[in-house]
Amino acid sequence: MTTQMTTPTLDQRPAGTAPVWRDVCHYTDLIPERGACALVAGVQVAVFRTFEGDLYALGNLDPFSGAQVISRGILGTRGGAPTVASPMYKQVFDLRTGVCLDDPGVALPTFPIRRTAEDRVEVALPDEHRP
Amino acid sequence: MKVVVVGHGPTGHRLVEALRARDDTGSCRITVIGEETRPAYDRVALTSYLTEDADLAYPAHDGEVELLTGDPAVEIDRAARMVRTGSGREIAYDALVLATGSAPFVPPVEGRDLPGVFVYRTIDDLESLRRHCAALAASRPGAGGVVVGGGLLGLEAARALQDLGVDTHVVEVAPWLMPRQLDEGGGAMLRRHIEALGMRVHAGTPMAGLEAGGDGAVARVALADGSAIDAGVVVFSAGIRPRDELARACGLPVGERGGIVVDDACRTADPAIWAVGECALVDGQVYGLVAPCFSMAEVVADHLLATAGGAGSGARFEGADLSTKLKLMGVDVASFGDPFAGPDQGALDITYTDPVAGVYKKLVVSDDARTLVGGVLVGDASAYPTLRAYVGAELPGSPEQALFGGTEAAGGDLPGATVICSCNNVSAETIRCAIRDDGLRDLAEVKGCTRAGSTCGSCVPLVKKLLDAELTAAGIEVSRALCEHFDHSRAELFDIVRVRGITSFTRLIEEHGRGRGCDICKPVVASILASLGNGHILDGEQAALQDTNDHFLANMQKNGTYSVVPRIPGGEITPDKLIVIGEVARDFGLYTKITGGQRIDLFGARVEQLPEIWRRLVEAGFESGHAYGKSLRTVKSCVGSTWCRYGVQDSVAMAIRLELRYRGLRAPHKLKSAVSGCARECAEAQSKDFGVIATEKGWNLYLAGNGGMRPRHADLFASDLDDETLIRYIDRFLMFYIRTADRLQRTASWLESLEGGIDYLREVIVDDRLGLCAELDAAMDRHVDGYADEWRATLEDPDKLRRFVSFVNAPDTPDPSIAFTPEREQIKPVLVAGPRLEVTTR
Numbered sequence: 001m002t003t004q005m006t007t008p009t010l011d012q013r014p015a016g017t018a019p020v021w022r023d024v025c026h027y028t029d030l031i032p033e034r035g036a037c038a039l040v041a042g043v044q045v046a047v048f049r050t051f052e053g054d055l056y057a058l059g060n061l062d063p064f065s066g067a068q069v070i071s072r073g074i075l076g077t078r079g080g081a082p083t084v085a086s087p088m089y090k091q092v093f094d095l096r097t098g099v100c101l102d103d104p105g106v107a108l109p110t111f112p113i114r115r116t117a118e119d120r121v122e123v124a125l126p127d128e129h130r131p
Numbered sequence: 132m133k134v135v136v137v138g139h140g141p142t143g144h145r146l147v148e149a150l151r152a153r154d155d156t157g158s159c160r161i162t163v164i165g166e167e168t169r170p171a172y173d174r175v176a177l178t179s180y181l182t183e184d185a186d187l188a189y190p191a192h193d194g195e196v197e198l199l200t201g202d203p204a205v206e207i208d209r210a211a212r213m214v215r216t217g218s219g220r221e222i223a224y225d226a227l228v229l230a231t232g233s234a235p236f237v238p239p240v241e242g243r244d245l246p247g248v249f250v251y252r253t254i255d256d257l258e259s260l261r262r263h264c265a266a267l268a269a270s271r272p273g274a275g276g277v278v279v280g281g282g283l284l285g286l287e288a289a290r291a292l293q294d295l296g297v298d299t300h301v302v303e304v305a306p307w308l309m310p311r312q313l314d315e316g317g318g319a320m321l322r323r324h325i326e327a328l329g330m331r332v333h334a335g336t337p338m339a340g341l342e343a344g345g346d347g348a349v350a351r352v353a354l355a356d357g358s359a360i361d362a363g364v365v366v367f368s369a370g371i372r373p374r375d376e377l378a379r380a381c382g383l384p385v386g387e388r389g390g391i392v393v394d395d396a397c398r399t400a401d402p403a404i405w406a407v408g409e410c411a412l413v414d415g416q417v418y419g420l421v422a423p424c425f426s427m428a429e430v431v432a433d434h435l436l437a438t439a440g441g442a443g444s445g446a447r448f449e450g451a452d453l454s455t456k457l458k459l460m461g462v463d464v465a466s467f468g469d470p471f472a473g474p475d476q477g478a479l480d481i482t483y484t485d486p487v488a489g490v491y492k493k494l495v496v497s498d499d500a501r502t503l504v505g506g507v508l509v510g511d512a513s514a515y516p517t518l519r520a521y522v523g524a525e526l527p528g529s530p531e532q533a534l535f536g537g538t539e540a541a542g543g544d545l546p547g548a549t550v551i552c553s554c555n556n557v558s559a560e561t562i563r564c565a566i567r568d569d570g571l572r573d574l575a576e577v578k579g580c581t582r583a584g585s586t587c588g589s590c591v592p593l594v595k596k597l598l599d600a601e602l603t604a605a606g607i608e609v610s611r612a613l614c615e616h617f618d619h620s621r622a623e624l625f626d627i628v629r630v631r632g633i634t635s636f637t638r639l640i641e642e643h644g645r646g647r648g649c650d651i652c653k654p655v656v657a658s659i660l661a662s663l664g665n666g667h668i669l670d671g672e673q674a675a676l677q678d679t680n681d682h683f684l685a686n687m688q689k690n691g692t693y694s695v696v697p698r699i700p701g702g703e704i705t706p707d708k709l710i711v712i713g714e715v716a717r718d719f720g721l722y723t724k725i726t727g728g729q730r731i732d733l734f735g736a737r738v739e740q741l742p743e744i745w746r747r748l749v750e751a752g753f754e755s756g757h758a759y760g761k762s763l764r765t766v767k768s769c770v771g772s773t774w775c776r777y778g779v780q781d782s783v784a785m786a787i788r789l790e791l792r793y794r795g796l797r798a799p800h801k802l803k804s805a806v807s808g809c810a811r812e813c814a815e816a817q818s819k820d821f822g823v824i825a826t827e828k829g830w831n832l833y834l835a836g837n838g839g840m841r842p843r844h845a846d847l848f849a850s851d852l853d854d855e856t857l858i859r860y861i862d863r864f865l866m867f868y869i870r871t872a873d874r875l876q877r878t879a880s881w882l883e884s885l886e887g888g889i890d891y892l893r894e895v896i897v898d899d900r901l902g903l904c905a906e907l908d909a910a911m912d913r914h915v916d917g918y919a920d921e922w923r924a925t926l927e928d929p930d931k932l933r934r935f936v937s938f939v940n941a942p943d944t945p946d947p948s949i950a951f952t953p954e955r956e957q958i959k960p961v962l963v964a965g966p967r968l969e970v971t972t973r
Contacts, residue, residue: 025939033647033675034682036939044948047939051637051647061948066962067691068948072679076649078615085650087679087687092650 019112019124027119030055035071035084038123045111045123046071048095050082056095057113057123062086063106070108132159132439135214135224137204137377139165141174142408142424143230144189147196149432158439161196162222164214166203167253174252175421178291181257207381209401226403226435229378229391230428233371233409233419238279242341247349248365251288260366264295267363270346274363275300277352279338281308283457285368289330290460292366299330300360302352304369306335312455312466316482317507320491324462324510327489333360341365373410373417386412395447397431405431413448422553423451452553454522456508456515461905462489463512468505468522470495478504481530485510488632494518494530501525503533511630516590520549520559535631551597552583552590559597566601574598574886591886613874614651617644621799621874625659629870634665636676654678655874658761661797662869663910664917667924668760668797669931680759683935684921685741688734690960692949693741695721695733696758697748698794701768701786701806702729711751719744722957728765728803730756735958737945739937745922754920757795761875763802766790767815771808771825780825782808785854789823792858795918796865799872799881803838817845820878821861826850830857834864834892835882843879846889849897862911863896863904870907 024038030049037060038045044060048071060068065088073084075095082095091102098108112124134150136143143163150159165171172187179185192198199216206215207227214222235250237243247267249260267274274297278289281303293299301308307318308325322332337355344350352360373390383399384392390412397405397413407427409419418424430446437444454467472478472495479500483492490510496503503521508514518533524546526533545551547560565571565581574595578584584591599611611620617640619627624639633639636656640648648656657676661668668674668681680686685693697712712731716723721744722734736744758764768786772778786806793802805814806823815838816822822833828851836845849860864878872881885891894900925931936942951958 023940029933029939031675031934032672034934036934037937038940039938039944040940042947044938044946065689065691067689068946069679069687069691072682072687072691074650074653074678075647075675076616076653077646078649082647083649088689088691090650 019126021112021114021122021124024121024123027115027121030121033075035073035075037068037071040123040125043125044068044071045125046084047113047121047123048075048084050075050095054082055113055115055121056082057111058084058093058095058098059109059111061108062088062091063100063108064089064091132225132435133223134159134161134226134228134435135222136161136163136228136230137214138230138232138374138408138410139163139167139171139198139200140230140232140408141171141189141421142232142428143228144171144192145425146228146230146407146428146432147192148190149429150435151193151196153432153436154439156440157195159435161192162224163192163196163198164202164204164216164222165198165200167255168201169254170198170200172254177251177254177257178287178294180254181261181291181294187254204377207377207404209381209404212403224403226405226438228431228435229399229404229406229410230408231374231377231406231410233373233417235284235367236370236372237367238338238369240338240340242343242349243367245341245343245349245365246347247363248341248367251284251291251366251368257291260291260364261295263364264292264297268296271363273298275361276364276366277302277360277362278366278368279352280367280369281305281332281334282311282368282370283309283455283459284371286325286459288366288368289325292364293328293330297364300352300362301325301330301332302336302338302354302360303332303334304337308332308334309464309466312470313464313507313509314470314493316484316493317464317466317470317491317509320484320486320489320509321459321462321464323486324489325460328460371409371417371419373412375410378404378406378410386415386417390417395449396434396444397427397448398434405434407431414450416450418451420451420453420455423448423453426451452519452522452550454519454553456512456519458899458902458905463508463510463902465508465512465515465519466506467515467519468495468503470505470507472504474498476504481534483534485632490630492534494534496526496530500530503530513626513630516593517596519553520545520551520590520593524549535627545593545597551593552581557581557583562594562597563601566598567605571598572602572607578886613655614649616640616646616648616652619643621655621659622871624656625662625870628656628659629663634660635672636660637672648676650678651874654681654761657681658797658799662914664913667919667921667928667931669921669925669934674931674934683738683741684745684755684759684925685736686759688960690949690962691946692734692960693736693738694758695736695741695744695748696726696730696756697753698756698790699730699765700790700794701766701783703768703783703787708751708753711748711753715744715747718747720951720958722959726758726765729767730765732758735951735960737937737949738935739942739945742926742932742935746926749920749923749926755795755922757921760795760797761800762795762797763790763793763804765803766793767803767805767819769806769808769813771806775808777811778808778825779827780808780830782806782814782823782825785823785825785830786814788854789858789861792915793861793865795921796869796914798865798869800875800877802865802878818842819845821845821864823857829853832857832860834889835878837877837879839877846882848889848893859908860896863907864892866907866910867892867895867903 033051035048046058046060048056060070072087083092085092098110100106171189202216202218204214276292276297277300281301289301308321339353339355342351352362375385375391378391391406393406393411408424430448433444433446456465477498478495480495494506545559549559584594612618653676724732726732766786766789768782771782802820804821805816805819807814807816808825818836818838824831830852831850832848833845834848837843937946950961952961
């Protein structure tokens with residue numbers, strides 16, 4: 001099992017600032033190949049655990065419907081890319097980049113996520129590191 | 132030319148029909164001499180005469196044919212070219228065809244002539260057996276019966292005996308059942324099936340003799356191992372002997388063990404006399420299956436017509452494919468090629484046994500594992516049409532793939548000479564040429580043009596493969612692939628899952644797909660697994676396959692909240708239950724609306740509220756309405772004969788019965804139904820997937836209707852059914868649909884895409900043309916027995932409840948993005964989260 005580090009696309013923090021990690025849940029609280037939503041400093045973050053055990057964090061807001069539902073989508077793959085499909089109107093997003101594969105002009109924000117030695121899952125929010 | 136045919140069984144009948152069909156100039160005058168009092172009938176289906184009162188009679192010949200029944204031929208005068216009958220008639224011939232068939236072999240054991248001992252070949256035999264069993268039930272209730280012979284005919288007789296209410300034993304001298312068609316493993320699996328039906332099998336045990344009771348009738352069957360079976364009726368079905376006595380008496384050569392010796396044109400030593408069917412000995416062999424007998428009839432018809440026209444014919448009977456597939460007491464049994472070849476013949480075998488599903492499969496292949504030599508299938512013969520076609524040819528994939536249907540993906544590789552449709556003798560090359568030269572594009576055109584697949588239908592999948600392969604070769608796109616992860620259609624995946632007993636998505640995609648699935652294939656597989664009864668839809672890995680509705684057992688609405696629909700069977704509800712729904716809606720602040728399916732939808736529930744809402748509903752006696760599933764929604768009803776002045780049946784009771792029977796049944800798409808209590812049709816049953824309308828005598832069943840986007844009036848499927856028949860037909864309709872429909876295909880478009888439409892559906896469901904009914908019935912029985920309320924089970928399982936939280940790190944915090952505004956004294960959702968983008972539909 002590997003821990004996935006992703007770069008936020010909405011990253012506005014200055015380069016070089018160390019992220020502040022926020023505890024979300026125990027790794028086993030996440031159902032394999034399913035998502036869960038975490039409320040992190042008022043931001044809804046969709047957290048996913050893939051079949052292989054990789055972790056991803058994306059914005060929970062579905063830009064097509066305006067509803068906070070991305071965490072309830074079905075995980076899968078398209079080509080080689082790990083994906084989640086919005087449960088509302090079924091657009092598919094790349095878990096690594098947040099880019100909507102059905103409409104590449106649209107992207108979900110992505111957040112750094114990691115699994116600690118104590119088997120906790122942590123995410124970081126870019127906004128917190130603004131000077 | 133004067134043609135006389137002796138014997139009016141299936142072969143004699145076929146010969147006459149072939150002559151009449153091809154005799155354009157009226158050159159043959161035909162007389163048929165039949166021993167039985169009735170004209171030819173379908174002996175192969177004899178048992179159905181008993182169980183279904185089927186009319187077995189073949190179509191009558193045209194008026195040009197003279198048919199004498201109940202007057203057996205007793206003598207042939209070859210010098211005078213004349214046949215004498217039992218009543219003394221003398222009939223002259225220019226050509227004589229013996230189609231005298233065979234007689235059951237009764238071994239020379241003591242007691243074989245006792246009252247209560249029968250053979251099983253003619254309708255008269257069956258009538259005597261029926262009378263005896265009826266008398267037996269009165270005089271010796273509980274008396275058992277014994278069938279001597281565990282071959283194909285013996286097992287048919289055993290089924291007949293059991294259908295007559297007799298506790299049945301089968302005695303077979305060979306170590307296993309159907310020794311001529313099956314190997315030991317296949318015979319053993321068949322035995323398990325047959326014993327499960329309540330019969331007892333004594334294999335490897337010769338019979339020693341029959342003993343009479345006090346009344347002089349048969350009472351016991353003694354076996355060679357010293358044991359004995361109490362029996363009030365015994366049926367001998369231990370093989371056949373050719374009826375060659377007429378030929379013998381007039382000096383024609385017969386075989387050592389019987390059979391009239393003929394050449395490969397089916398001509399005897401006397402050039403004016405021919406023999407066809409079970410009485411004929413061709414190249415040292417007597418054929419007992421109907422297909423080779425018919426081939427002989429065709430060959431002789433050819434020669435007779437040529438002779439009458441002063442010409443010769445080259446038609447030859449060149450042996451026969453003894454492959455056979457049949458349904459024995461609901462069990463699929465097939466044998467093809469040479470299933471007995473072993474290492475001495477340079478052959479290997481590969482076997483697969485699934486004792487739970489009762490499936491046994493064996494393939495015999497050449498020692499390089501490439502060429503198919505033969506095989507045996509018991510319990511699941513779906514691969515038979517393809518495998519039979521490949522006998523003698525190189526398999527396109529591994530034998531393992533062939534065993535599990537992978538070969539069906541081929542079709543393009545089949546050798547041209549392979550006979551695809553054995554009913555109409557159509558080769559792969561004929562079909563390919565027709566597709567290429569006549570520009571055929573679909574199955575219906577191919578069937579119409581080549582006749583392939585138009586009789587028994589078992590080769591239709593193979594014809595379709597050939598068609599697809601040709602179209603693909605011609606650059607015409609044919610893709611059945613479900614999505615990028617599976618090259619199979621939903622129906623194919625269903626069969627793979629069913630036949631291989633696959634219970635997990637992981638195994639299915641690893642063995643038959645690629646990648647890790649998507650929002651198209653995962654719910655399809657989830658639905659297939661659920662249709663096949665794999666427990667709760669949120670159990671283990673299955674949970675991850677469900678789309679959000681099934682995953683939260685509720686319907687997601689536009690703002691991410693859910694709606695809740697308790698089941699209200701038939702739309703009937705007590706005031707107390709209505710009050711509970713009202714109280715729950717009030718306490719949780721839900722918007723309520725009456726649905727089109729006669730129930731109540733509660734909107735605006737947040738994920739974390741769902742278990743609390745359902746706890747209240749379940750306590751009050753409600754259960755899941757499956758409004759979230761691709762499954763049965765409601766069975767709507769009018770108030771029916773209980774209250775209505777015009778009602779002729781109790782439509783509410785029937786609607787409730789149907790709704791409770793099919794609740795929770797997962798299907799390719801949602802299913803709706805309705806029951807109307809009279810012809811006024813207030814429940815709008817004709818717009819439903821299955822609709823029922825009461826008549827004075829029972830129920831009319833309408834299938835494949837639809838409202839919605841593309842309305843379709845349902846087709847009348849059957850009329851005036853009693854309750855049980857109605858339900859069985861619906862069972863089969865639903866299961867057949869579930870097995871064969873595409874993803875998200877409603878019954879209406881499914882029926883429209885079904886070759887042969889409603890008539891074909893009727894053949895499958897009523898006449899059991901595909902031999903599937905027992906399987907479909909069993910599948911529905913499993914569903915009904917296995918039903919459990921999904922919501923109750925979820926509430927009882929802390930692990931399943933874990934998912935019903937708003938936030939994984941703040942389970943009790945309501946989603947702050949969910950907001951409502953009042954409208955007409957109820958709530959209405961407001962999207963506060965942001966702008967909505969244009970949705971491009973995929």
